[in-house]
Amino acid sequence: MNTHTIENNTPVIPADAYDTTAFYADPDAIATVTNTTAPDAVALPSEDASTAELLTVAQEAGHRAVPAPLAETALVARPLLRRAGLPVPDGPLSYAIAPELTIRYAHTAASPIGSPGCLGDDDTLLVTGSLRRVPWARAADAVVVLATAPFGPVLFTLTPSQAHLTPGTNLAEEPRDDLHLAALEIPASQVRRIGPELLDEARLRAALARSALIAGAAERCVDLTVAHTTARTQFGRPLSRFQAVKQEEARLIEETALVRIAVQTAATPLDIGGPAAHFAVAAAKTQASASAAEIARIAHQLHGAIGITQLHPLHLATTRLWSWRDEDGDETHWAHRLARPLTPTTLWPALTTAHIAPAAQAIETSRGNGSPERI
Known part of the structure; x- marks a missing residue:
């Protein structure tokens, strides 16, 4: 073996x-x-x-x-x-x-x-x-x-x-x-x-772990795609020189960056626990799962037929993206958990605050029951 x-x-x-x-x-x-x-x-x-x-x-x-x-x-x-x-x-x-x-x-x-x-x-x-x-x-x-x-x-x-x-x-x-x-x-x-809080933490840790794996696989898609479009030539010039390809590569890099930042932002709130952890992890898994399909789509589109073969390493990343997107809760599941505690009063602070913790705390205060939303 x-x-x-x-x-x-x-x-x-x-x-x-x-x-x-x-x-x-x-x-x-x-x-x-x-x-x-x-x-x-x-x-x-x-x-x-x-x-x-x-x-x-x-x-x-x-x-x-x-x-x-x-x-x-x-x-x-x-x-x-x-x-x-x-x-x-x-x-x-x-x-x-x-x-x-x-x-x-x-x-x-x-x-x-x-x-x-x-x-x-x-x-x-x-x-x-x-x-x-x-x-x-x-x-x-x-x-x-x-x-x-x-x-x-x-x-x-x-x-x-x-x-x-x-x-x-x-x-x-x-x-x-x-x-x-x-x-x-x-x-x-x-x-x-x-206690119930450790059960909640287990769900959060599982979702954030899956989000981090998605972030890594997304980076792999970027590496392989950029290398391919740089090396592959068409009509006498690299694919990366064509405007349509540049636009798709830019979107691929953008989606990957969104996932990476969302995952990194959730690290400190998870250590702190409480509403901030729920807010940050829900945002990270929602973004990671939502971006996974688009990242895989762009990577395969820019690779062409070669990218779907077992001999090309791209499938090691994209099949994982498709799998991990649904595991430990997909984007719909976590988007509902993210939005459930929001109110007209707390929505804007949650979207515009420079730190997740104050926004999550504002949401919790507005609910007035002193206990985090159960995820």
């Missing part, structure tokens, strides 16, 4: 190019995250890295089409485990937000009130149901699951080997596997009770 490695013992991203041509020639290839040093490795950041640094790494992974759950591990699973107080494994991780699971106590306790089984001797759980389209489940050492237990929101971990795995992929052939659980017992040591 052909494998690539991503080392996790240094926060530095090597500057060398990540060539995936040979990797994808093997249909059974899968990337692994190990402590070995490889010349084509993209490093997982250190545990104390800021969200801005994590987003930079995720964008680089999207740019290189790295075949591994790097963004899922660094931006979603690891921070959630640390927030919940659970050990953080060294290897690759994935996540699943699954409120539809059926969860009950494994060790029920007698209770003079309520129905039988409404209390437990401890937090050991029996979990039944399916986790749908879990990113990179087959390659993950553990999956971080957020669900609803009898006592409220809960976070726990499981390994894919504990479930029946049905393999699946997205359009880019990245693993999106279903995990089927049949009365699986989760020890209390792997279970943490969490």
Whole structure:
């Protein structure tokens, strides 16, 4: 089996190019995250890295089409485990937000009130149901699951080997596997009770991670398109010299810049949390998903027929754009969440403020209920 490695013992991203041509020639290839040093490795950041640094790494992974759950591990699973107080494994991780699971106590306790089984001797759980389209489940050492237990929101971990795995992929052939659980017992040591705010943070982190990957893939489309129109000649001059091509390239660069800026702007609000985080992440995922289709369209249009072939690297970026656009909420989903708390009074400040945090705070103040809009 052909494998690539991503080392996790240094926060530095090597500057060398990540060539995936040979990797994808093997249909059974899968990337692994190990402590070995490889010349084509993209490093997982250190545990104390800021969200801005994590987003930079995720964008680089999207740019290189790295075949591994790097963004899922660094931006979603690891921070959630640390927030919940659970050990953080060294290897690759994935996540699943699954409120539809059926969860009950494994060790029920007698209770003079309520129905039988409404209390437990401890937090050991029996979990039944399916986790749908879990990113990179087959390659993950553990999956971080957020669900609803009898006592409220809960976070726990499981390994894919504990479930029946049905393999699946997205359009880019990245693993999106279903995990089927049949009365699986989760020890209390792997279970943490969490507040609704951590469940909200999980959704925000997943959406922002996907947005960062889109930003990286969009940059790859720009690189490949500019290189192609510069090298390709027609009627005795490069394609890039034609006005129509220049206009489309300018729009491609503009859409990519919009996505990159929206993602970067969301880093600090996510660290702060609260309404500012909801506002910034909703704006980032709305922009990223909305721009993904246009970026892919322009890139393929300017490449012509060569861009749709399996032998050309453009498809590694565009198929990911089409897939990631819908994952963790598409532009319609997040646009509704972005617009829901807005009022005639707060709309203009939200559109014109130089900082997202004051605008989001103005929205929250106008609502007057002191709690963030649930996303």
